[in-house]
Amino acid sequence: MRAVVRESYCDPDALQVCETEMPAPVAGEVLVRVRAAAVDHGTWHTITGLPFAARIVTGLRRPRVPVPGLDFAGEVAAVGAGVTRFRPGDEVFGSSEGALAEYLRAPVDRLAAKPPGISYAQAAAIPVSGCTAVQALRAVSVQRGQSVFVLGAGGGVGTFAVQLASAAGAHVTGVCGPAKAELVRKLGADEVVDYTRGDALGGARRWDAIVDTAGGRPLRRLRRALAPQGTLVIVGAEPAGGSGGGRILQGTQRQLAAMALSPFTRQRLVPLLSKVTPADLESLRAMAADGSLTPVVDRTFPLVEVPAAIRYLRAGHATGKVVVTI
Ligand SMILES: NC(=O)c1ccc[n+]([C@@H]2O[C@H](COP(=O)([O-])OP(=O)(O)OC[C@H]3O[C@@H](n4cnc5c(N)ncnc54)[C@H](OP(=O)(O)O)[C@@H]3O)[C@@H](O)[C@H]2O)c1
Structure with a gap:
């Protein structure tokens, strides 16, 4: 072959x-x-x-x-x-x-x-991206009415995360570049933030959950945009585009820091290590089959x-x- x-x-x-x-x-x-x-x-x-x-x-x-x-x-x-x-x-x-x-x-x-x-x-x-999105949203116990902020909303994991959070009834804000705004909205985001037009995390607003697939942003910056008892899931380690982070750990320092800090704060900081499981694969299959996931x-x-x-x-x-x- x-x-x-x-x-x-x-x-x-x-x-x-x-x-x-x-x-x-x-x-x-x-x-x-x-x-x-x-x-x-x-x-x-x-x-x-x-x-x-x-x-x-x-x-x-x-x-x-x-x-x-x-x-x-x-x-x-x-x-x-x-x-x-x-x-x-x-x-x-x-x-x-x-x-x-x-x-x-x-x-x-x-x-x-x-x-x-x-x-x-x-x-x-x-499989990998869908299961990662499922597990990220499980980590935030996504529910109706919750505000979920997805960084990297137009990417491999992000396009699944936006659809799944929206299907769960969350109020979804998707962060992406300008070329993807329309798609991210179509996938179910209630709001779209173009990160090229300023600091996507700027302002006083706080989210119940942040799913970061884009990497690169400092932990303290992400925590400032998170509700006092909110959950941050770090999916992407290295900054999108692959620059920075070092050859030994390549950005996983942020995940290690989140793990070390989480027990000492009311916010939950979750470094995700996803896995393709039969149950998650099956639930994604069912959603793709009935048209609720594209x-x-x-x-x-x-x-x-x-x-x-x-x-x-x-x-x-x-x-x-x-x-x-x-
Ligand atoms: N922890 C785990 O178990 C696990 C599992 C799967 C993947 N991952 C990691 O998760 C990350 C994302 O994976 P992926 O497959 O979704 O990657 P991807 O398809 O390359 O998507 C990354 C997205 O980030 C966006 N982006 C780039 N710069 C950005 C910025 N400054 N701010 C906000 N968004 C930005 C890009 O789109 P635009 O800039 O054009 O909007 C792109 O859509 C990777 O680092 C991957 O290794 C981790």
């Missing part, structure tokens, strides 16, 4: 498509013919091995898995022993290592049936253009998700 393969950490521009062995599913796994794979900042971390702290998970000396990529959508090509939930031909989506390839093997608890009304690209856009896909790139897809994502201004079609 064709796949993006790399044996060592590298610049994404050095990635190439190679012929490599087809994976074979073991018990409890399925083999998926991948039709679309979304790229996210986590994919960039696994390709570059940055920040160095992330290598504890991705592999200390070299990447643990030669094929990068996580989120995918496609058809089941074969099933391993004991798998009864899926059959060859089923359309599925999910998240498992090795998605930037024609085929991948995935444990059954990492996938769900693809909602029929959406494209493969849209389905591939859901995965937003910005651009699609062919497999040979993975370096360009990652460059585009890392520029920090994607509208929704960047997807590779295979």
Whole structure:
């Protein structure tokens, strides 16, 4: 099969498509013919091995898995022993290592049936960003009437967070650049703040919850815009656009500071470490199936253009998700 393969950490521009062995599913796994794979900042971390702290998970000396990529959508090509939930031909989506390839093997608890009304690209856009948004809003116990401020509202995680907070009945303020204002409003934001026209957190207003996917803003500044008993969820560590934050921790200092400070303040400061779970994947699937959630896909790139897809994502201004079609 064709796949993006790399044996060592590298610049994404050095990635190439190679012929490599087809994976074979073991018990409890399925083999998926991948039709679309979304790229996210986590994919960039696994390709570059940055920040160095992330290598504890991705592999200390070299990447643990030669094929990068996580989120995918496609058809089941074969099933391993004991798998009864899926059959060859089923359309599925999910998240498992090795998605930037024609085929991948995935444990059954990492996938769900693809909602029929959406494209493969849209389905591939859901898992990491959708689950992150679900878990961020769970951390703030989002409820009707609550004011929720979403920084990075037009990005991969932000477009899900705005829709989910709005569906929960919150009063949503989305912060984005001018090109995304209309989209963010359509996704359900009651108010849109253009951060290029001044300090988005300026003024005396306070929010019950802030979900920060954009990174970069100091903790004290975010706390000043938060209600005395409000909740701040820090999703993005490094500043959007990837500049600053350092090669070792890359902005995670803010999350560490939030963790250290939270027990000593009435505000809740939550550093999020999201995970794709079967329950959250299933709830996102149901919402996408009944039309109450629309995965937003910005651009699609062919497999040979993975370096360009990652460059585009890392520029920090994607509208929704960047997807590779295979
Ligand atoms: N903690 C976790 O478990 C977890 C999970 C998933 C992702 N993440 C992190 O969360 C962050 C966001 O991920 P993503 O996939 O949503 O990224 P993304 O798709 O690149 O979106 C980032 C958004 O930030 C906006 N932005 C850029 N500069 C901004 C500024 N100064 N103020 C406000 N918004 C600004 C950009 O749009 P415009 O500037 O054009 O409006 C863009 O839409 C990344 O750092 C990622 O690594 C963390």
